[in-house]
Amino acid sequence: MALLDVIDLVVEFPTRRGTLRALDGISFSIEPGEILGVVGESGAGKSLTGSAIIGLLEPPGRVASGQIQFEGSRIDRLSPAQMRPIRGRQIGAIFQDPLTTLDPLMSVGRQLVETMQTHLKLSDRDARARAVQWLEEVGIPAAAERVEAYPHQFSGGMRQRVVIALALCAEPKLVIADEPTTALDVSIQSQIISLLKRLTESHGTSVMLVTHDMGVIAETCDRVAVMYAGRIAEIGPVADVVRTPSHPYTEGLMGSIPSLEARVERLRQIDGAMPRLGAIPQGCAFNPRCGRTIARCFTHRPDLMPAGATQAACWLVGGGAA
């Protein structure tokens, strides 16, 4: 059984000028211990997918239809009180900017202790000892002394290590890491990613890793989902998606990677821009930018179809215009 199943998820924002459909039928799953990468242009819906999973969509955003199942039971219809024991304890989250994700007025040790004691039965002494252990584990030097330090006393990279410790300290089974290195200095990005990979591997934690960095995807993830305009364009094992992409959009993304080692390479610029939510064209959302359109692309929207080892939402795969 998969750890997480997202089934036909639709997220909508009611606005004065009608309802905006930000996620439009997303389906994927994450196996225990697996790392799923999520890539896509800005506004594709990567962060919204993560927020929907931990139940922190900002109102008026809401799950309009579809299901989110964790260990086989639905978590998308739970009350806040029912959801609270799942957050942090079952599903953790790491956000983009470590400079703003920590409470500036509380020592990092207290934030760790508070989080652990919320979910685990721990005495004050045990919780404190574990807080020090966690800081050591994420590579904070002189952890025993710095446990009383406040966030501003750490550098950006060190703060993101603290954030990782906070996300993992109640030992969740899944961590949603939304661009955990985008806000960091390039020189420390790979350290943070390898720390995350090492820790989640040793704790058997699954990860949904949102990033713009194809190098990170290629090196870190087991599978990858490519998102475009609120939908998944292609999903499959990393090696296949990177080496033999089936969706023209994925091809465009991969075209820029000279080798798997080139870590700093970002998503290639594809001509044109992703359509705004209110202005998604009929048929395939990628059709204004696609160089290989067929008639069908302008009338009917493709769903994910098997394409070799991956699945792609494109009329050119899986029997084409049939």
Next chain:
Amino acid sequence: MFAFILARLLQSVPVLLAVAFISYGMFAFVGDPVTAMLGQDFTAAERQAMIHQLGLDQPFYLQYLHFLWNVLHGDFGLSYRLARPVGELIAERLPATMELAVSAAVLSLLIGVPLGVFTGINRNSALARGLMTLSLIGVSLPTFLIGILLILVFAVLLGWLPSFGRGDVVHFSHWSTGLLTSSGRRALILPAITLGMFQMTLILRLVRSEMLEVMRSDHIKFARARGLSEHAIHFHHALSNTLIPVITIVGLQLGMLIAFSIVTETVFQWPGMGLLLVQSIGVADIPVMSTYLLLIAVVFVVINLVVDLLYFAVDPRLRSQGGR
């Protein structure tokens, strides 16, 4: 820390000197102190003697220095109206005003902060909306009207509470308090509500908007994502992050409460400094007015210092910088 306090005190010296200058200016140039002291009938010689006695024949800067010297020694001159040392008059009235102002401040904090948190968290509830509408009334009704309405309802119609005065007070050497007698406590209620009403609604609205702001921040979202309880999120993470602006405003407002207790003291015939000031203004009793001005300046300086110290207590970022 100590260096910071010292620096702050030194910074306030020019401010105090400037206020002292204005206050001296009032003393020397507004009205005619000689006539005021001598009354209607006097000879030219008497007038000359009085001018000399007051030092008015000396150069201007010497007069100012002399004034400063006297002030630093607790000599604020004689009240024209009561012919008593102003220092004494103020010292008699100070406890009544402080008791009223502090009660009003405590009242406005005890009610304003919890209601601000409540309306900030339950932004869309009917009760919160009702409170916000009521708070608009509190902000916009003038103080004297609130006082008169309260007197009308609770003193005249219901007869529950006295409409004027301070009740019985207990004296401790230089201080007096009405808090220890039941008539003193009853007399305090209406004036304290009247004086604190504006501040209470101001604090309510401030805490509410700060809460709304903080609740949108990333660290609150992260606290949510870690599954912390609502209580921990609201009180350990959100409220503490609203404290800096709240402390700033509350500090300033406490100064305002003391400085502007005038209206409330007049409405309730409260025997404090405000009432003394109003009576003094009526007859141009300059020494009292200028001393009052000085005192208010000192109050603001002290409050600013306390506010700065509270910043240190609340915000570790300032602590480690050792002052801005």
